[in-house]
Amino acid sequence: MKKPGKAAIWQFTRTLHAWLGILIFPLIIVVGFTGFYLNHARTVFAFLESTPYDEAQFEEWPTARITDLDAAKHLAETLWPDTPVGAISSDMYHEWPVYILQMPDAQLIVSRETGHYYTKTTFHRKTYSPDGDLVDSKFYWGSLFKWLHVRGWPSDLFGTLLTDITSIAMIVFAFSGVILWWFPRIKKFRRAMGRIFS
Numbered sequence: 001m002k003k004p005g006k007a008a009i010w011q012f013t014r015t016l017h018a019w020l021g022i023l024i025f026p027l028i029i030v031v032g033f034t035g036f037y038l039n040h041a042r043t044v045f046a047f048l049e050s051t052p053y054d055e056a057q058f059e060e061w062p063t064a065r066i067t068d069l070d071a072a073k074h075l076a077e078t079l080w081p082d083t084p085v086g087a088i089s090s091d092m093y094h095e096w097p098v099y100i101l102q103m104p105d106a107q108l109i110v111s112r113e114t115g116h117y118y119t120k121t122t123f124h125r126k127t128y129s130p131d132g133d134l135v136d137s138k139f140y141w142g143s144l145f146k147w148l149h150v151r152g153w154p155s156d157l158f159g160t161l162l163t164d165i166t167s168i169a170m171i172v173f174a175f176s177g178v179i180l181w182w183f184p185r186i187k188k189f190r191r192a193m194g195r196i197f198s
Contacts, residue, residue, distance in 0.1 A: 071110075
C-alpha cells in the first residue's frame with residue numbers, strides 16, 4: 001500500500017486545523033466571555049446584578065404569620081402537585097429561621113416567623129409574600145456563567161462532555177497550528193542554509 005505523501009499529510013493537517021477551529025469557536029467564545037465575567041463581575045458587569053431587596057420589612061408585613069412544618073409541606077404540595085417532597089431541614093436563610101424542603105428541580109424555603117417563602121433553582125430565586133404574591137426575583141448570573149465556563153451548557157445534560165471535547169480539540173488545534181506555522185519556516189531555513197554552504 002502506498003504511503004501518503006508529504007503533500008497529503010500537509011493537506012490533512014490544514015483541513016483538521018480549519019475544522020477544529022470551526023468546531024471549538026463557539027465554546028471558545030463562551031469560555032472567554034464567562035471567564036472574563038467571573039474575574040470582573042463587579043466592575044464590568046454590574047448592570048447584570050439585581051437591585052438589593054430589603055427583607056427587614058417582612059417583620060411588619062400585614063399578612064405575616066407563624067408557619068409550622070405542616071403548613072410548609074402543604075405549600076410544597078400546592079406548588080408542586082403530585083411531586084413528592086424530598087429532604088426537609090431547619091436552618092437559617094438571610095438571617096431568618098426557615099424550613100428548607102428539597103423538591104426535584106428546586107428548593108422551597110419557608111420563613112418560620114413570617115410565612116414568606118422562596119423558590120430557588122440553580123440560576124433563579126423568587127421571593128413571595130405569605131399570600132403568594134411575587135415580591136422579588138433574582139437571577140444568579142454568576143452561577144450561570146460559572147456553569148457555562150465549566151460545562152459549556154446550562155444543565156447537567158452533558159456533564160463536562162462539551163468542555164472535555166473542547167479541551168482536547170484545543171490541544172490538537174494548537175499542535176496542528178504549530179505544525180502549519182513552524183514547518184514552512186524550517187524548510188525556508190534549510191534552503192537558506194543550503195545556499196550559504198553550497
